Amino acid sequence: xxxxxxxxxxxxxxxxxxxxxxxxxxxxxxxxxxxxxxxxxxxxxxxxxxxxxxxxxxxxxxxxxxxxxxxxxxxxxxxxxxxxxxxxxxxxxxxxxxxxxxxxxxxxxxxxxxxxxxxxxxxxxxxxxxxxxxxxxxxxxxxxxxxxxxxxxxxxxxxxxxxxxxxxxxxxxxxxxxxxxxxxxxxxxxxxxxxxxxxxxxxxxxxxxxxxxxxxxxxxxxxxxxxxxxxxxxxxxxxxxxxxxxxxxxxxxxxxxxxxxxxxxxxxxxxxxxxxxxxxxxxxxxxxxxxxxxxxxxxxxxxxxxxxxxxxxxxxxxxxxxxxxxxxxxxxxxxxxxxxxxxxxxxxxxxxxxxxxxxxxxxxxxxxxxxxxxxxxxxxxxxxxxxxxxxxxxxxxxxxxxxxxxxxxxxxxxxxxxxxxxxxxxxxx
Numbered sequence: 001x002x003x004x005x006x007x008x009x010x011x012x013x014x015x016x017x018x019x020x021x022x023x024x025x026x027x028x029x030x031x032x033x034x035x036x037x038x039x040x041x042x043x044x045x046x047x048x049x050x051x052x053x054x055x056x057x058x059x060x061x062x063x064x065x066x067x068x069x070x071x072x073x074x075x076x077x078x079x080x081x082x083x084x085x086x087x088x089x090x091x092x093x094x095x096x097x098x099x100x101x102x103x104x105x106x107x108x109x110x111x112x113x114x115x116x117x118x119x120x121x122x123x124x125x126x127x128x129x130x131x132x133x134x135x136x137x138x139x140x141x142x143x144x145x146x147x148x149x150x151x152x153x154x155x156x157x158x159x160x161x162x163x164x165x166x167x168x169x170x171x172x173x174x175x176x177x178x179x180x181x182x183x184x185x186x187x188x189x190x191x192x193x194x195x196x197x198x199x200x201x202x203x204x205x206x207x208x209x210x211x212x213x214x215x216x217x218x219x220x221x222x223x224x225x226x227x228x229x230x231x232x233x234x235x236x237x238x239x240x241x242x243x244x245x246x247x248x249x250x251x252x253x254x255x256x257x258x259x260x261x262x263x264x265x266x267x268x269x270x271x272x273x274x275x276x277x278x279x280x281x282x283x284x285x286x287x288x289x290x291x292x293x294x295x296x297x298x299x300x301x302x303x304x305x306x307x308x309x310x311x312x313x314x315x316x317x318x319x320x321x322x323x324x325x326x327x328x329x330x331x332x333x334x335x336x337x338x339x340x341x342x343x344x345x346x347x348x349x350x351x352x353x354x355x356x357x358x359x360x361x362x363x364x365x366x367x368x369x370x371x372x373x374x375x376x377x378x379x380x381x382x383x384x385x386x387x388x389x390x391x392x393x394x395x396x397x398x399x400x401x402x403x404x405x406x407x408x409x410x411x412x413x414x415x416x417x418x419x420x421x422x423x424x425x426x427x428x429x
Contacts, residue, residue, distance in 0.1 A: 001379055002034045004089040006104040008071060008096035010039035010056075014244065014270065015217050016297050017120045020183045021095050027372055029053035036087050038080060038100055040071035046079065057083060059100070073099050081107050089113060090383040095120060097151045105154060114386035116378070117155040118181075119148065119165060122292050122315070145172040152176055157382055161295035164316035181378075183295055184371030187364070190304035192281065192356075199278040203241070203268055210238045210346050213283035213302065215276070218246030221292035223312065225252065226335050231261045233339035236346040238284070240265045243276060280305040284352060285345050291332050293317055303363040308355035310341045326358035 005025050009017040021037070029035045030053065041047050041058035048057045059079065061071035080103050084092070092108050094101040094117045101117070108115045149172045152158045158178040160166045166180050200207050216222045224242065231240055242252075242265065249267065256265050271279065280286075286302035291314040293299075299309055299320050309327035311317040323329045328341035345352050 001091065001376070001383070002036075002087060002089045003028055003379065004036045004038065004084070004087060004092045004104075006038040006092060006094045006096065006100050008040060008073070008098060008100050010037065010058075012042065013070075014246075016183070016293075016295075017095060019297055020120070023368075024093075024375070025054045025056075026052055027368070028375075031372065031376075034087075036083065036089065038083070038104065040073045040100065042071065046076070055087075075099070075103065077103055077107070080104060081111070084108070084111050084113060091116060091379045093118065093379075094155070097121065097148055102151065105151065109154075112390060114156045114382050115154075116157045116159065116382065117152050119152065119158065119160045119169060120294060121148065122168075122294060149173045152178075156386060157378070162316040162319050164319060165294040181374055182366045182371055183297055183300075184366050184368040185297065185300045185304055185363070186368045187304055187366075190277065190280075190301045192306040192360070193277075195282050196278050197282065199275060199282055202275070203266065203271075203279070205241060205266060206239050210236065210284040211279075211282060212238050212240045212342060213243070213279060213286050213307070214240065214288065215243040215286075215298040215302070216288060216290055216296075217244055218242070218249045218252060220248050221290070222246075222248075223289040223291050223333065224248065225255055226289040226312075226333055226338060227287055228252065228255050228259060228261070228265065229335035230339040230342065231264050232259055233336055235339075235343050238264070238342065238346055240287075241268055241279065241283075242266065243268045243271050243279070245269050277305070280307060283307060285310060285327075285342065287338070287342065288312065288317065289330075289332075289338060290317070291315065296320065300363055300366055303359035306356035306360050308345055308352050308359060310338060310345065320362065322358070322362065326355045326362055 005021055007017065007021040009015060009021065011018050011022050025035050025037050035054045037054055037056045039056065039058050040061035044060050046059050059073045059076045061073040064070035064072055084107055092104055092113050092115045094104055094115060097117065097119070105115055149169060152169060152174055153176050155176055158169065158174065158176045159181045160169065161180065161183045163180045166178055169178065197207055205211060214224065214227060216224070218224055227240065253267065256262055280302055286299065286307045286309045288296060288299055288309065288311045290296070291312055294316050296317060299311065299317065302309060303320065303326065309321045311321040311327060311329055312332040313329035314332045318329055321327045321329055328344070330337040330341055
């Protein structure tokens with residue numbers, strides 16, 4: 001198949017959406033499909049090149065004012081139209097409803113190409129300050145969802161990684177066909193393994209304390225500050241490792257200084273996949289206080305390494321973390337409750353082991369190979385249905401212009417009716 005993936009977030013940007021879109025593009029290419037990616041360039045010129053087996057077209061952009069590192073491309077209508085015509089994709093899969101995704105959707109209609117939209121966004125992802133404003137928060141959310149749902153309703157099919165995300169769209173007026181399809185993870189790579197203390201020494205982490213791992217973008221809506229507030233409340237002498245970077249990093253470092261917990265928290269920044277896998281295997285648990293996740297790749301990867309999870313009871317996290325089964329859910333923003341659940345796990349090794357095994361059971365449904373099979377089947381079905389619908393429309397237009405053609409088609413239908421009765425293919429009463 002010929003597949004076009006359109007996204008406003010793609011590596012080198014760090015985060016869940018860049019990881020998902022980059023993974024899909026390369027996995028489809030490795031399965032023998034032709035794949036084009038349309039994404040922003042972190043610069044003032046357009047760039048196109050082969051990245052592994054994927055044809056990546058990056059368009060000039062500038063930084064989003066309210067969200068550092070998110071890019072706004074400079075409306076490349078003509079370039080994208082020419083690319084769609086030349087590549088002639090069987091399906092266009094849009095992962096961003098703004099700018100590049102909007103352009104691709106508008107052009108796809110005129111070029112008669114089927115579009116799937118996957119929603120990864122919450123209004124809080126765009127601006128937590130606006131969402132928290134008592135006067136502007138609700139109107140901002142309403143406007144954001146109105147735009148998002150209107151965008152989705154103009155697509156042939158809509159997906160989101162969880163039922164929580166799909167239901168949010170339904171609540172705001174989604175009418176297009178839709179389904180939840182997990183982002184999926186590679187369970188052959190993310191798996192339990194032997195504990196290697198050398199990884200602790202390399203990252204200058206203490207070897208005599210349990211390790212609490214947190215992996216997520218350091219931005220305001222991820223509520224890492226809630227985890228830091230929980231550290232002084234812990235009865236267990238544990239150490240917190242924060243993996244990743246983001247616009248809130250300096251503010252979080254200042255919080256660590258104010259709380260005087262510098263000896264109990266480490267900022268590891270960007271960590272390569274190989275080292276991060278080893279960190280998961282030496283960690284005692286995974287903690288995620290985020291209030292803005294429509295799934296969570298970091299949580300899924302931790303679960304695949306048999307870690308119990310303490311998570312905020314917010315949005316889609318409860319679909320992964322089942323309270324008192326593979327971890328605990330705490331009230332969003334409640335650092336005292338978060339600390340209490342962490343202590344409960346750290347003080348009971350048998351409980352950690354049992355919950356870690358339950359994490360493995362839950363995550364087995366998210367195996368990447370199963371998810372890729374699902375995507376391929378959906379792409380093929382939509383491509384075929386779209387072509388058949390286009391042919392039917394063409395036939396009706398022809399029939400409306402030429403009455404003789406319409407009469408002949410009607411006779412063909414009449415002749416076919418006895419055959420349907422005999423074979424049972426169609427019951428006519």
